[in-house]
Amino acid sequence: MPPLKRPSTAADETGDLRPDPPTMRVAVLTNILPPYRVPAYQLLANTPGWQLRVMLNAESEFDRSWDVDPGDLDLEVIETISLRRSDTTLHLPSPRRLLAALGRFRPDAIVSAEFGARTLISWLYCAWRSVPLVVWAEHTRARMRAAGPLRRLLSGFLAKRAGTVVVAGAESRRTMRELGVSDDRILEAPNTHDTIVFAEVQNGLDVDAARESRRAQLGCRSQVALVAGRLFSVKGIEPLLVSWQRLPEEVRSQWTLLFVGDGPLAQAVADAVASRPDGEIVHVPAVQPRELVGFYLTSDLLIFPSLGDVWGLAVNEAMACGLPVVCSTRAGCAEDLIVAGENGWLADPLDVTAFTAALKQAMTCEHRNTLGERARTTLRPYTPEATAEGVRRAVRLAREMNGKRQPPHRGPRLSA
Structure with a gap:
């Protein structure tokens, strides 16, 4: 994967000042940047009135050989302990580092993938700052039942506290229902290739x-x-x-x-x-x-x-x-x-x-x-545009449900 690039927030190479910041900051938290997600993230970044930052646990994983070009996406890799477990990688985010990164960016909404430690830390931040949490959940009932009892308990806890939940399709929707999420809080963003x-x-x-x-x-x-x-x-x-x-x-x-x-x-x-x-x-x-x-x-x-x-x-x-x-x-x-x-x-x-x-x-x-x-x-309907629109709808609904139609008052930043 090429070095991650983050756009300047002050002036570009010509010295011209960039436009005033958008009205809403949205943080997307996920493990790594797969190539098939880049088009949808770019569309989200181009949403009028949004400033998007994608926060990653790692640049890659042991079983991934992708060559990913993030383009001009605003990315931040947050140092994480990553452990190899049979056919997957387990990421253990540092609460201090993740909270500090969120404090620096001060999002008005957080979209966090999966029901793990990263989303638990995000929920703590959202509760403190009174901003909505959207969980992007790609789960099946079989995978959830195979998880340990503590993981199932955490998943149910977070599912009930998220403003909205984004799912890929029918199976993940049923999984969220079993976790107690009502249909009106479940929105679909289909999985798509590039x-x-x-x-x-x-x-x-x-x-x-x-x-x-x-x-x-x-x-x-x-x-x-x-x-x-x-x-x-x-x-x-x-x-x-x-x-x-x-x-x-x-x-x-x-x-x-x-x-x-x-x-x-x-x-x-x-x-x-x-x-x-x-x-x-x-x-x-x-x-x-x-x-x-x-x-x-x-x-x-x-x-x-x-x-x-x-x-x-x-x-x-x-x-x-x-x-x-x-x-x-x-x-x-x-x-x-x-x-x-x-x-x-x-x-x-x-x-x-x-x-x-x-x-x-x-x-x-x-x-x-x-x-x-x-x-x-x-x-044909499974496009990055459909994915991005599903996430947009989930963020908008979560903000409405949170009673935050305007960006919240920006309090003091969390110390690093």
Whole structure:
């Protein structure tokens, strides 16, 4: 990730004074800056009357290889203890540092991701300064139930005290209801890929020529089923390999199962490559999002065998490229994006019989291209503009509910 840039607040390079500050300061607190969030954050930063600052726990995480250009976003990385835990990174923010950063910026509203320590500290600040808190919650009921009792207790505590809660879709909305959040306080901001980058790459390619060239380079067969993402247990890699092995030979004979990604299960994928005939299973290390577009366009089908993703952005990306999807019913995006038989297929990867059947249906379907076009149509409303507007609405409603239609009186700053 390139060095983070923060715009000057006094004068630009020509020495001209910048305009007077906007009327409302909004702080967005999150773990890291993923590339797919940048367009939505830029749209939020351009909201008339807003000054946006994105506060990060870290520039990156151990399992992320993204090259992110934040552009002119106002960013601040707040020093945090980050611990690696199996397939994720646990961030432990310093209350003193986070409160000091908020005190310097003095936001009129805070948008904090997830129900963890960062949001608890944010709530304390909001209670002290009488400003609204919006929680951007990407959770599923399965993920919440798998959390420890203390985490569930904290989540319920914060959910009830947030002014509004932003969710990605139907599954996360149900999760918030179970935590006691009323429907009138839940607003949707759909998860979206970087539509600009994907459109740029697709418009600049001779798709048919690029497809044939890449398939020849990788040694793929006539049809390609893509698995794009980190090779972790939660991604369902192992049950997928079991289901693939159970497919009839006459079905697999024309297909390549193409993995693009890195992770602890890379060796399991390598073993599968070695155990099957040439071209049946192919593995490519992780690539940047812009490069990944070419792999979607090379493929005929996306397989998303997740065992617990809170959403599943690879599904968005594949559908934007006109691919139908075999999607896990355990993925947070399944209900919102996939209509079985219309733009993809749904099955539980842990039900090997059912998932194998879904794979067979997809791989032998004579109308996959039609389903792919329907998938592309399904995804059209899922844009960074829709994400940004959902967050704007949540902030506005939270301020109304907080009785703060005007910026609050700015009291003394918290000391660093």
